[in-house]
Amino acid sequence: MTSTPNDGFDLRGVLLSGFLPAALFAIGEGAIIPIIPIAADSLGASLAIAGFVASLILVGELIGDVPSGVVVARIGERNAMIGAAVVSVVGLLVCTAAPNPVVLAVGVFLVGLSTAVFALARHAYMTTAIPLRIRARALSSLGGVFRFGYFVGPFLAAGVVHLTGTTQSAFWVHVVCCLGAAVVLLVIRDPATGARGLQWPRRASRPAPAEHEGEQFVQAESEGLFRTLRQHHRVLVRLGSGAALIGAMRAGRQVILPLWAVNVGLDDSAAALVIGIAGAVDFALFYTSGQIMDRWGRLASALPCMLGLSVCYFLLAGSDHLDARVGWFVAVAMAMSLANGVGSGILMTLGADLAPADRPAPFLGAWRFTGDVGSAAAPLVISGVTAVATIAVASGVMGVLGLVGAGVLLRYVPRYLSRTLR
Numbered sequence: 199m200t201s202t203p204n205d206g207f208d209l210r211g212v213l214l215s216g217f218l219p220a221a222l223f224a225i226g227e228g229a230i231i232p233i234i235p236i237a238a239d240s241l242g243a244s245l246a247i248a249g250f251v252a253s254l255i256l257v258g259e260l261i262g263d264v265p266s267g268v269v270v271a272r273i274g275e276r277n278a279m280i281g282a283a284v285v286s287v288v289g290l291l292v293c294t295a296a297p298n299p300v301v302l303a304v305g306v307f308l309v310g311l312s313t314a315v316f317a318l319a320r321h322a323y324m325t326t327a328i329p330l331r332i333r334a335r336a337l338s339s340l341g342g343v344f345r346f347g348y349f350v351g352p353f354l355a356a357g358v359v360h361l362t363g364t365t366q367s368a369f370w371v372h373v374v375c376c377l378g379a380a381v382v383l384l385v386i387r388d389p390a391t392g393a394r395g396l397q398w399p400r401r402a403s404r405p406a407p408a409e410h411e412g413e414q415f416v417q418a419e420s421e422g423l424f425r426t427l428r429q430h431h432r433v434l435v436r437l438g439s440g441a442a443l444i445g446a447m448r449a450g451r452q453v454i455l456p457l458w459a460v461n462v463g464l465d466d467s468a469a470a471l472v473i474g475i476a477g478a479v480d481f482a483l484f485y486t487s488g489q490i491m492d493r494w495g496r497l498a499s500a501l502p503c504m505l506g507l508s509v510c511y512f513l514l515a516g517s518d519h520l521d522a523r524v525g526w527f528v529a530v531a532m533a534m535s536l537a538n539g540v541g542s543g544i545l546m547t548l549g550a551d552l553a554p555a556d557r558p559a560p561f562l563g564a565w566r567f568t569g570d571v572g573s574a575a576a577p578l579v580i581s582g583v584t585a586v587a588t589i590a591v592a593s594g595v596m597g598v599l600g601l602v603g604a605g606v607l608l609r610y611v612p613r614y615l616s617r618t619l620r
Contacts, residue, residue: 236466237366259573448573
């Protein structure tokens, strides 16, 4: 039974049609992210080029952020998620068959584009399907599902690589997960409409307006992005630069750890296994981070996250010439996950705190965009510095950026948030 104004909320339907596809997609993405630079290395790429190829999934997400809201509002949340899963499969098949790093880069970029659409459609779907009284808990749980995927995915990738002996076979994990997500969305009844399968809008002389609350939200979030950036330029330049640096430190971690695994000589399956265990540490802290922010304020989560990540980057930079480089790598990977886990949800929380009460969606779209700019830029910085210097220097540069980000947050969070929140 689906949720209507006159009957109960169909929790089972939302779990199956909302959380299950999200979990599958997250597991697949978690499987390939640590493998991309390793796969590029196996195809003959240098460390710098491998980092650049890995960055393209985040660059694709950044570029996909701009049209994704319009796509979701035009064709609906479920259709958008199914379409994004299909496009991901195309990109992943390109990755599995790639004979060189250039073709691999094309496939990775396609996966990034589709990930942006899937993520926004998933957010819109949950906004439509979940009652307001439990929406915050549901969206928080959705973030936990995402981290669960990043925990499970690398273990599956490690197993597949070990069994097949080829790095690129790990991309099949995401192929299976995308197809599974699409099948679930096609078969399970939509709790909001009671329908199954694709739900195409009626033909009209011009595009129909968004019908569901979630579609309206993402349409408002995506339309007028650059106008919103201009309107709120003060807070987005000041505190938004801190958000961008948080995104940069986190995204840099996803690239630097696989590259460092290659640098210290770990084989593919061992690298995926270490990163998977580190993901377990990160996953275990997503609820604790929320408790820290609610009890002691936003800075109590943001500053330890940024300073901890910064110290870990410096430790990586200093371990390049040590005899026990593998041991240092494993220890730092765990410490990085601990620091990152302490800051779980900080960007979404700060965005919600800062958003205008009358029209939050456009501001949240601009806020998310600033964070994604940092996420997309960090791997490019790492690959660029590695190309002209070494990966150790690139790690040191990221450590400095973390200190700058901590300073920005310490300076501007008290300016824009009340004493209770900060």
